Structure formats: C-alpha cells, structure tokens
Amino acid sequence: MSDLSRPVWPAYPLSALVAGLGHCYLGRWKRGAIWFGCYVLALAFLSARSLPGALDPDEPFVVTALQFDAVSYVDVAVPLAIVLVCLLDVYLIGLTERTAALTASADDRRSNSS
Numbered sequence: 760m761s762d763l764s765r766p767v768w769p770a771y772p773l774s775a776l777v778a779g780l781g782h783c784y785l786g787r788w789k790r791g792a793i794w795f796g797c798y799v800l801a802l803a804f805l806s807a808r809s810l811p812g813a814l815d816p817d818e819p820f821v822v823t824a825l826q827f828d829a830v831s832y833v834d835v836a837v838p839l840a841i842v843l844v845c846l847l848d849v850y851l852i853g854l855t856e857r858t859a860a861l862t863a864s865a866d867d868r869r870s871n872s873s
Contacts, residue, residue, distance in 0.1 A: 767853035771846065778845040785852060794845045801838045 767785070774781030778798035782791030 767849075767856065770849045770853065774846050774849045775842065778842050781845070781849040782852070785849070785856075787852065790848075794841070794848070798838060798841050798845070801841050 765784075770781030770784045772781075773784050774794075777795065779791035779793070779795030782788075782794055
C-alpha cells in the first residue's frame with residue numbers, strides 16, 4: 760500500500776469488532792494473526808473463567824458469557840485491553856503509512872521542480 764490505495768479508517772471498526780481484523784484489512788496478515796491469537800488466548804485462558812469451566816456440560820461458557828449479570832469486569836478486562844492496544848497499533852500503522860506517503864509525494868514534487 761504505497762500510495763494509500765485504500766482508506767485506513769475501515770480498519771478501526773474492524774479491529775474493534777475482532778482484534779487483528781483491521782491489520783488484515785491493511786495487508787498486515789502476520790501481525791493480524793498474532794493479534795487475533797492473543798485475543799483468543801486472552802478469552803480462553805486469561806479471563807476469570809477457565810477452560811475446564813468452559814467445557815462443563817451443565818453451564819456452557821457461551822451461555823454464561825451472554826448472561827451479563829453473571830459476567831464481571833475481571834472476565835472482560837484482559838480481552839478488552841488487547842482490543843484497545845490493537846486499535847492503537849492500527850492507528851499507529853495508519854499514521855506511519857500516511858506520513859510516509861506524504862513524505863514521498865513531497866520528495867517527488869521537489870525532484871520534479873528542480
């Protein structure tokens with residue numbers, strides 16, 4: 760993406776929906792996969808609900824996660840922090856690409872004018 764052929768702004772809501780999806784939109788597949796892996800690991804292991812508790816047949820994890828009165832802040836703090844840092848990373852990538860594109864176009868104008 761040398762000349763900002765696609766806009767950066769759709770990467771922000773994509774990253775807010777699923778960590779790493781905005782990176783994939785920007786063409787950073789490996790980085791997006793790493794962010795997605797961190798997000799999945801945080802959901803599976805770092806939340807207050809452990810994986811053995813998620814596999815209990817009497818109370819499935821998805822059902823208890825959708826009951827908002829049963830979910831505490833600790834359950835979502837780490838995955839939410841990962842999504843926020845991922846959004847910051849997408850913003851910095853977009854800022855770097857935009858600055859590089861503006862610098863390259865300014866250099867082209869200077870070389871053409873002399």
